[in-house]
Amino acid sequence: MVYSNPATQRVYRCMKTHADKTAACHKMKVASFEIDNVVMTIIRKQAEVVLGSEDLTGFRKTGTRSMGDCERQINQLAERRQQCYEQFLSGEVGRDAFQSIKADYTAQIDSLNNQFTLLKQAERDKEADKKAVSAAKGALSETVTPRDVVNALVDKVLVFPGNHVEIHWKFANFAAGL
DSSP states (O other): OEEEEOSSSOOEEOOOTOTTTSSTTTOOEEEHHHHHHHHHHHHHHHHHHGGGGGGGGTTTTSOOOHHHHHHHHHHHHHHHHHHHHHHHHHTTHHHHHHHHHHHHHHHHHHHHHHHHHHHHHHHHHHHHHHHHHHHHHHHHHSSSSSSHHHHEEEEEEETTTEEEEEESSSSSSTTTTT
């Protein structure tokens, strides 16, 4: 659509089908404020999701255990496994008992290592969320105009007959799910 700015009404017109009377969008025009409202509504909804992410810190709960607790328990289990090995070497514990105890400690350590990895990833995700929220707040600050926001986020807007609008974003999956 082509933007026209007459004194009375700013509109977008479909110039490609202006002469084709059989086209569904023949002489179609849309007021620019309507397109602006649709685009800004979607941007605001997505911004609410992004800005609300601070309140979703419990979304991916990995338990109440901290990284420090995991490290402490991993070290304790490793020490116990070592003590068991020393008991095996000194003959206090038999081979089968040692192997069973060692396997149990190793399984617990592996489980704690997995939890520790999840906690580390959750911490990185939390930092990334904070950066995204900060960037979104900056983009939506009072000094930025809606037109600046649209220009920064939107590649193009396609308008079809029947009030169907497609927005092509400059960023992949910006408004996925909306």
